[in-house]
Amino acid sequence: MIEAHELTKRYGDKTAVHTLSFTIAPGTVTGFLGPNGAGKSTTMRLIMGLDRPTSGTVLVNGKPYGQHRSPLREVGALLDAKAVHPGRSARSHLRTMAATHHIKASRVSEVIEMTGLAGAATKRVGGFSLGMSQRLGIAAALLGDPRTLILDEPVNGLDPEGVQWVRQLVRDLAAEGRTVFLSSHLMSEMSQTADQLLVIGRGHIIATGSVQQVIDSVASGAVRVRSPRADELAAALTADGVTITSPDASMLEVSGTTAEHVGQVAFRNGLPLYELSPRGASSKRRTCS
Amino acid sequence: MSTLTDNPPMTAHATNPPAAAQVHPTFPGILRGEWIKVLSLRSTWWALASTAAVITLVALASAMSLSATTDDPALAQGIEQMHGAEVIAGGFHFGMLTIAVLGALLITGEYATGTIRSTFAAVPSRTPVLGAKALVLIVLTAAVTLVSATLSYLVTMLQLSQYDLVPALDDPGTWRVLGGTLYSLIAAALFSLGIATLLRSTAASVTVALTVLLLLPGTLSFIRLDWVETIVSYLPLPASSALLTTGAAETQGVYLSTQASLIVLAAYAVVPLAAAAITLHRRDA
Known part of the structure; x- marks a missing residue:
């Protein structure tokens, strides 16, 4: 261990x-x-x-x-x-x-x-x-x-x-x-x-x-999120072990997870979302948190 | 935090065979490991052989040059005050160099090759490794000094006998000089080990050791300033002088007393090693 x-x-x-x-x-x-x-x-x-x-x-x-x-x-x-x-x-x-x-x-x-x-x-x-x-x-x-x-x-x-x-x-x-x-x-x-x-x-x-989960999450591509409180959302998602890039102050590109998961994290933390769009989506998606 | 598996299988019984229950690091074990390390390298044998060769050859050379001394009427009197053991120990400061190289290699060889990571993985407390290396070095230095002194005694016997200078084995002066030689060589070896543990590089350590042991006393002795002469007298080689004579030289005033010499040399051995032991823990391997 x-x-x-x-x-x-x-x-x-x-x-x-x-x-x-x-x-x-x-x-x-x-x-x-x-x-x-x-x-x-x-x-x-x-x-x-x-x-x-x-x-x-x-x-x-x-x-x-x-x-x-x-x-x-x-x-x-x-x-x-x-x-x-x-x-x-x-x-x-x-x-x-x-x-x-x-x-x-x-x-x-x-x-x-x-x-x-x-x-x-x-x-x-x-x-x-x-x-x-x-x-x-x-x-x-x-x-x-x-x-x-x-x-x-x-x-x-x-x-x-x-x-x-x-x-x-x-x-x-x-x-x-x-x-x-x-x-x-x-x-x-x-x-x-x-x-x-x-x-x-x-x-x-x-x-x-698992190996399969990681392959799937890579295949599922990134999720684009816009939020006025993007910093807080990024912090909340980081805790779950995903990659986040921030092209501008209110936008995040999140990979290694799914739109559903990002939406749930935002909801749990009471963070408003203006946009939540999966990119390069594949049909088999799973969270890996 | 992300957990990779939810239910780790419970198979702990398979991982600890009872036969190996006694298996853990102890100082004797670490010491044995260091012995195997040092004896399994050719560089050790080269360093030891060249130490013995250099000490013996220089002793022979100084014994052979005794005839030149007696031919010179100005120096002829000096020979009467000379002790045969001083001639035998005449090559000691060259031996100091090769033994210092061995002391440095004991640890820099590990850093240069990366073996230090295996060493510290096996002994995460680290300090006992340095202690074991110091002990190994003391034993090797003592052994090579004994061999060198015996060889020097034998090869110079013919020359020394012409001047009735063959040191008597029941003469305390003989043992004083040989003891002083041993003490000084051990101090030089440990000094080098300590410096090398701090610097971690063979080239840097050997440079520092050679500078302090040989170069500085040689070059600074040309400067005739009181305070420089005082500094020089505290360098390892001049400091060891009082230990390498039967006593006559002490009256010349340049040298430290026997007691002071013992303390100064011990400080050269201990201070860098202690500093190394402290930093060994804090630094990344």
Whole structure:
């Protein structure tokens, strides 16, 4: 389980992620979809306690990551497959991590076997292909047999067979009741791997829901709203995790939701509407709040 | 807040096999992890081997140059006041450089490669990692000093015996000089580790370490101003001088007392490390 609440991270005057709130449930594979630079890796570093949020909180399995007694048992992460000292062997890299937690050498061998690295385990990582580095990263993530897995672009650089293997692996892990959160910048990849999606763009959450819901909401296009109190309406809709652009002061373009939903939010908040028009509408529409 | 699934499946039983209940970070575990890290890199062995080689070779060179000293009537008297252990320790400040590089690499190697994220994911409290690195560095420095001193003792024996300077192993002066060498090398190594943890870059750290350890005392010694000379005496290399002699040099006035030297060198080791430990938590990895 991963719970983010109003998570914001600024580097200097650049805001990498902006008031992200989401919950990643156990037992499913949740895809984190967004273009490069959207804030996926930043979010994952924040979850892992590697970077400190500017504001907001994020809990993994009920606690901030750093407060867990046995961090590697709780969360296994692959953040950057190439982030391993090139002069060390794959096995040594895994042993250094295992030693901190008194994880047995047999478990190191086990994850090496599982990830298909047995033949390369004693070779220096500097000579690894990206695909092999990904396998090592996944081996490191699995080392503590964690309840939650966080994988940043795990299929990058893998051969088709490796991609299949990762898909099956994450499904199996989720089926065991674990939380699996993996990122990609490819919708096609996500649609084949994930059950649930969290879509991020420019540090904001654009859409959430099941893969089908997100595809539908994208297909349903945007909703145009005019209101004399557009600011308040925007704030009310933002809380539900949709994208809003504001071409002028009284107009909003809302995507990731439906006209019905916008109308209901406006009604609940007592906000007058002058216009509410779905654009590029498709017949299958669902809310995803 | 948006929730992705309404009914998370309740399968917690599958996630925690009882066999792994004892699995959590402890300081001995972290220390073992750091040992595996440092011993699994060739750069460590290179740094250690060059430290031993440099110290031994310079000791040999200074032993061989003793004949030049005796040929010069002006210097010939000095040899009588000399202690053989000082000749053996003659290469120590070059060893200080290579050991400082090792100290820096211990942490900058992790930042440069990104391994630091695996390290801090495994040990989110971070400070014990720095403590373990410091301990590993002390042990390695002690080991390489012991090896270097033994080698230096053996290779200089022939030359030193001609002047009856072979240091006696039951002479406290011998152990004073060797102890001072060890203390100074450890201080230099820890200083470098602390600076490197603050700066996170190999090039920057090695530059700072070399400047403070060697370059500044060398260049500033040309300036004959009282206050500059005072500053110079507090730099690590001049500060270690009192620890590397059998006592005669103290009377020259430029050097700090033995006690002051011990304190000054300890400060070089501890202050950057303490600052690093504090900032380690606050900064993004």
